Amino acid sequence: MRALPKPLVLAGFMTMLFLYVPVIILIGLSFNASAMGVTWKGFSIQWYEKLLADPSIMDATINSLIIAVLSTFFSLLLGLGLAIGMEKWRKGHASWMNILILLPLVIPEILMGVALLMVFVFLQVPLGFGSIVIGHMVFNLPLTVVILRARLRKFDPIWEDAARDLGASSWNVLTHITVPMLRPAIVGAALLSFTVSLDDFVVTFFVAGPGSTTLPLKVFSMIKTGLTPEVNALSAIMVVVSMACVGLSWLFQSQAYSFSIKHDSSS
Amino acid sequence: MSSILVLKDVVKTHGQVVAVNHVSLTIERGEFFSILGPSGSGKSTLLRVIAGLDIPDSGTITIQERIVNADPPHARPVNMVFQQYALFPHMTVFDNIAFGLKMQRQTQPCIRAAVEEMATLVRLEGKLQRFPEQLSGGEQQRVALGRALVNRPVVLLLDEPLAALDQQLRQDMQAELKHIQEEVNTTFVCVTHQQDEALLVSDRIGVMAAGKLLQVGTPQEIYEQPVSSTVAKFIGLSNSFSGMITRTKSGICWIEQEHFPLMMARCPKGLVAGPVFVVVRPEHIHISVDQPCNDYENTLSAVVHDVAYHGHEVFYYFCLANDSIWTARVPRAEVPTPSLVVGQSLFLQWAAHEGFALSD
């Protein structure tokens, strides 16, 4: 293959630098002994120690994890039903559903936040864990469905026919064929949902109640009340966690089976 | 012999298209039956209807004297070898073959024994722990065969079983398929669009076109006594012309054609007058270079159009007076000397019984 044009590669690397320099500086400063400014006063992990000693941060982390696990789990469960059901839907019905399912993903987050806030207030749903989990599911469910359907579309219906011919009931087809073959997509959707849920600030900001502070809410209030270097340490940890998530998703994707078998229909 | 599979007046439509149009068919126990037809003729749909994967609009399907119309696929004693095999990519060869037995909740030792026995039959010993994508096309084909046969189906359905294989492998597999069928002594119903495949391995053949079953018979009957021009055209290369019957006598008819002299051909009983379609097989054409020989009733003058060498045979293409192109197949040993040259004028001859007339 021809070598890539040099100016283009240069520009590409510049963009990559632009993406990384702020994050790298952030991580670097989290090890700065100085409490103020950017002057380097030597290497220190004191901010990490302070962070771990702060019970409110531990609480927020646990809250975030619980919410992420719950919203991921329920999104996956409902998403499987929705994705498989849509695929099996008679042609023609599915097209408007295709558009509707994408809407939550293209509507500005802040609108979703205020809309959910009002519904919870009017329906007298207490603001807290439940409302946050529901709020996160509103975007995690469509996200899951989109990922699962992308996989299902590559799924050859002949596999299901073969299984049914070999004596599988519809439940057996689901558990032995459909779900195992969707596994890479299920893992991918779960990882993405989990991360998006952990990261969400805007919707959470509107539907959270007292006692359900999540990690992003905690970071936000720390930034607002004054820039202590603990925020740097916390941010650095969150960057590293997202790196681990990317690594995990690669690991699972490399296990994906090839779905290259084409099925040309004759007669 | 008892009929193992009986289709009665089966109709299946896909929207506006009538894929299977009033098909009735009886298949005997232990038969190797091929359904032959061009793509789009509805033959795969017919197979899916038998398997229960498609529900017929009307008609009945009887397997072992039991009407199975209402039975879902997993309740029918038939199994299918799918086109492109449809092997489960996330399962090993062992798990693929074991799938049907697992669904029937057989015990682990039973399954293991049956799978291993089947692996020996389809020559897959030592490959049981591989995944389908690690196998060659021929091996995948044998997994598909084993996966279906291990369930001991009353009828095995094969949808274009050899279409995905290359030429050489296909010929080997044809023989192997026939061998396995004799070994397990199961009824095979095979769908194919390749007439040589069907003619070679089948006990009987059903020719399908546009959703209709046109003719059912042994390979010899189909080849030598096609009931219509469609069947004749589909089975093997044929030379043909249309004409009018002028008279008939003891199975032989005389045919008039604008550009040809009066022709003689075999004709089925009942055909006495009217337009006909006459077919002459390429291997029945005799070439006379200098002058027509008196042994044959039919003689046409022709011009050599092209010559093609096919190993042990030579194909000659001739241009006739009505501008149609005819083919003659001549074994290597009988090629005329000196060799024919393009543009050369000569005579094509055949005996009266070597051509046959069909109502058009």
Added chain:
Amino acid sequence: MIHLFSHSLPLSVKYLFWGASFFLLLFFFLPLLVVLGVSLASRGLYGGVEWIATLDNYRRLADPLMGIIFFRSLIFASLATIVCAVIGFPLAYMVARASPRWQLLLLTLVMIPFWTNFLVRTYAWILLLRADGLVNAFLIWFGIQSEPLSLLFTDFAVALGLIYGYLPFMVLPLIVAIERISPHLEEAAYDLYASVGAMFRHVVLPLSKPGFVAGGVLVFIPSLGAFITPYLLGGGQKMMIGTLIQQEFLVSRDWPFGSALSFALMGTALILWFLVSRTSFGKSLP
């Protein structure tokens, strides 16, 4: 209902299907209807909602001050989209056309910011831009400036934050689009006497359109309704629609007007999405 599904489905899947549909109905479509309803109601005396129908909230949108904020938001969102496309394309092309070994590394590097907390990535710029931040430290150290520049809480900071925040959303769809273009097309163009520039102009860029469209939507819509970036980097003074909505809901407690603003925002986003999906290449939308 019997004929809704073309194949037999296990009952559990059907229950999940209807459960999911009901969930979206209750917590997605109902909330949007509530926003519409509240936007047509009046504000109560103590910040509640009084169900007296009025169009006042929409009339207030015509206020020049609101116009300015909407206009600012549109400008910022457009600017962010264009800049992301321009600086994102070379990176996306480089990743899409890298040799397999490099590609995995580069793709991972592009994915990491995508998965990293938006708040944290925005916060990183506070460290860089504030008066005693790294940028000012450098400028003074190199003698370009003697006094620290006020960079934080400016339009510049907001635009930079939006570009930085949403750049991965442009790059990823572009990578997917470019990977789908056969390298043979590029070779054919070169073979037919195209220069590098002409090849990009006539082959790669037009064929990358689906990526630009998908990326454009993914950058434009969240930028338009952005809240974190203008709040943290604009300091709340440089208002955008997002910060205004938040203020109406949580500070002024004027839900009806906040709802009208939200509805206008959604309308703008949906009209844009609709227009894009009507174009010839809109079919490639996510």
